[in-house]
Amino acid sequence: MLKGKSILEPMDMTTAELEEIFDLADEIIANPPRFAHACDGKLLATLFYEPSTRTRFSFEAAMLRLGGQVIGFSEPNSSSVAKGESIADTIRTIACYADIAVMRHPKEGAPRVAANSTDMPVINAGDGGHQHPTQTLTDLLTIRRRKGGFENLTVGLCGDLKFGRTVHSLIKALSRYAGVKFVLISPEELRVPDYVRRGVLEANNIPFREVKKMQEVLPELDVLYMTRVQRERFFNEDDYIRLKDRYILDAEKMQLANENMMVLHPLPRVNEIAVEVDSDPRALYFEQAKNGMFVRMALIMKLLGIEVE
Amino acid sequence: MIVNSIERGIVIDHITAGTGNRILDYLKIDTKKNTIAFIMNATSKKHGRKDLIKIENVTDVDLTVLGLLDPNATVNIIENGKIVKKINLELPKTVTNVIKCKNPRCVTSVERNAPHIFHLMDAQTREYRCEYCDEIVSMKNE
Structure with a gap:
């Protein structure tokens, strides 16, 4: 039962609940006007303590396309946060006005503090380098629409696997499907954190390999998930500069991949995917961005317990 | 040093020398109201x-x-001057405000x-995981 729940990480949804969300998202994609008034009279609060384009716009567009309204801030300096208000107090206040909230925060676990302080559903829209469950919904919906499901997939994740919150969430979510294998492509310094390697992969006996070169593994992948090396997560600029251009996917490398491999990217990209790849039918990152709005529409409806006849 | 036995109460024995103070702090016993004997550095055969x-x-x-602070300690509950219960210490599943998260990115x-x-992740390695940021802390050397 998703009604009234907070979604802080992918494991907050069972695989059955994920299927419910994806089924609803498919229905919305097939017939958007049917859902145009699903959230009439409902209010979504967006609390963005960190810059965002896609996630914030897609949540706002999702709520508006469901007939609901949106309040919030995208710049913490323009809110009481600048006066030193705690996350707990901010969310308690906002819960007096809104029906559901979305939070992005640079500190890991901030949405959990919010969720622990209110009965209103809180959705984590990215907390530091930790988790990003709704990006995972987007990723999974895109995979499901192309591959029909998740079992027996070989998934390559490439780039910044240490601070890449979308990577952590996606591994967690996919770890529950039979036959899934991971190939983790990153430099030594940007490998997945311990809680993912030991707490998720090793704890569940999921096959995974850690490699440094993309070319050697491309032929075996069903999905290649590219990520950006995130400047904002580094304490040291020199480290960022040294690592930022380590992996660049271009047309030449795409020739090594199988013809059904999906290329996904949570976006924004910098230069880890050459623009020439965009025209390749296997490049699905813009489709992924579009699916993001629909799957968030489905999630909002589920958390608010709204059904459409 | 000799301390008389008690008629009723709790005896926490075999505490690793030097950790008694910390244990007393965490047990939150009102030291103004209760009678407490706290012996440091007593000789022990073991x-x-x-x-x-x-x-x-x-x-x-x-x-x-x-169980988290000193798994080697023994706990006896005393009634009428006799041991009525020995408590086996186990690592707690969850601890609040005992371990501090050191991840600078944690909320x-x-x-x-x-x-x-913090939630217990692995009892064998005595590792705990932060509720908020998932940072893993080992209590092995604590």
């Missing part, structure tokens, strides 16, 4: 040196944190009143 705590007339103390570094909550 351990060489040990700390020892006797709390008179109190038996309902939350001892969950003890607890900025949210003043958020309790520091």
